[in-house]
Amino acid sequence: MRRARRAGAAGGASLDDAREVMRRCDVLAGISSMDGGIERVYLSPEHARANAQVAEWMGAAGMRPWQDAAGNARGSYPGATPDAPVLLLGSHLDTVPDAGRYDGILGVMIAIAVVRRLHANGVRLPFALEVLGFADEEGVRFGRTLLGSCAVAGTWDPAWLDLEDADGVTMREALAAFGLDPDAVGEAALDPATLVGYLEAHIEQGPLLLDAGHPLGVVSGIMGAKRFDLTMEGAAGHAGGVPMRHRRDALLGAAQTALAVERVALARGVVGTVGQMTVGPGAANVIPGRADFSLDVRAATDADRDKAWEEIRAHAVEAAGERRLAFTERLRHEARATSSERRLSEAVEAGVTAATGDAEPMELLSKAGHDAMAIASLTPYAMLFVRNGNGGVSHHPDEVVSVEDVALAIDAFEAAVLAAAQRVQDGLSA
Ligand SMILES: [Zn+2]
Numbered sequence: 094m095r096r097a098r099r100a101g102a103a104g105g106a107s108l109d110d111a112r113e114v115m116r117r118c119d120v121l122a123g124i125s126s127m128d129g130g131i132e133r134v135y136l137s138p139e140h141a142r143a144n145a146q147v148a149e150w151m152g153a154a155g156m157r158p159w160q161d162a163a164g165n166a167r168g169s170y171p172g173a174t175p176d177a178p179v180l181l182l183g184s185h186l187d188t189v190p191d192a193g194r195y196d197g198i199l200g201v202m203i204a205i206a207v208v209r210r211l212h213a214n215g216v217r218l219p220f221a222l223e224v225l226g227f228a229d230e231e232g233v234r235f236g237r238t239l240l241g242s243c244a245v246a247g248t249w250d251p252a253w254l255d256l257e258d259a260d261g262v263t264m265r266e267a268l269a270a271f272g273l274d275p276d277a278v279g280e281a282a283l284d285p286a287t288l289v290g291y292l293e294a295h296i297e298q299g300p301l302l303l304d305a306g307h308p309l310g311v312v313s314g315i316m317g318a319k320r321f322d323l324t325m326e327g328a329a330g331h332a333g334g335v336p337m338r339h340r341r342d343a344l345l346g347a348a349q350t351a352l353a354v355e356r357v358a359l360a361r362g363v364v365g366t367v368g369q370m371t372v373g374p375g376a377a378n379v380i381p382g383r384a385d386f387s388l389d390v391r392a393a394t395d396a397d398r399d400k401a402w403e404e405i406r407a408h409a410v411e412a413a414g415e416r417r418l419a420f421t422e423r424l425r426h427e428a429r430a431t432s433s434e435r436r437l438s439e440a441v442e443a444g445v446t447a448a449t450g451d452a453e454p455m456e457l458l459s460k461a462g463h464d465a466m467a468i469a470s471l472t473p474y475a476m477l478f479v480r481n482g483n484g485g486v487s488h489h490p491d492e493v494v495s496v497e498d499v500a501l502a503i504d505a506f507e508a509a510v511l512a513a514a515q516r517v518q519d520g521l522s523a
Contacts, residue, residue: 103500155212163244183225193492317430329382353408434473444509
């Protein structure tokens, strides 16, 4: 195994690699459907162009590039033997509307940079590497997240083919227009028996590394999330004519619930957000007869999350009772909390230590979802977080990483892959 460079500061070659990674993030940022901003959604012409560009970079890095049945960009780098198992590296290439240029993209570019180094040095590992640029993580077009990684994990649901985008185009139609066979998407799935695990580098979508002064962090797990559509129904009426005490104001029940979300989340150490609310009929002189609002709850464990939701629901029911409203709930989305695997995390930790000289790298729990959540049902995972240079701003054009941090991230990710190789080697010879 190659010795790590001087710990704590990336060398000139690493900075060159980091500049190239940043340049590639800029190139992909230019492949956008949005004027003056970044937007790249699943099965769009921009998705195809991004895949073609990424395939070119994968080929130049010594990989065999290909596109799978779900539209994921993939690149294979052989191991020391033809029957070697596979270590997956990756993240996503799609974006939210008016996105930053690093969320997802950075992880794919770092993975390619690492394979490029191994290839340049003629290194073959006891496992093959496969870099995955997932086609859909954000779920912007069809309202269902993690489509690319679910296809690879073997959890693709054919019922999703009937989901429609904002223009009424079904996923089935979009896949066909993209040149893919809608009934063959499941073929993107991998066999867990052939895999070592999955490593993902990602920009931190929070401020913790920046606040603590660490360029890199090791992810201990990803919070489980539940998302609900909630409704309060009362009675619309004249804003002048109906006395205050006679009102059944749906907005007030919803607002009371939103305040309870904050109280419960603070008390229980979870996060809860009401991010959408529409009030009907929606006129300045009409009492709101109906309020539809969303709730997103996340916690370190599924049990913590569910307890918080039960308490929030009790407050909602109470608010509805006081105000003579009808409260209804619908679960829109659920993702289980996942933990990174200890041995792979130790490899990432060793990588961070080798790159930064930090003997005890900072550990973080991810509150944002990542492809690793979907891949967790296929194979163990570990993740590396790269410091967000702008106080955690993400899903926003002002998302920033520094070239120095990216250089350390490439060094750490490479060292993590080599540490994982050492562990596989030791395991094989033990
Ligand atoms: Zn992401």
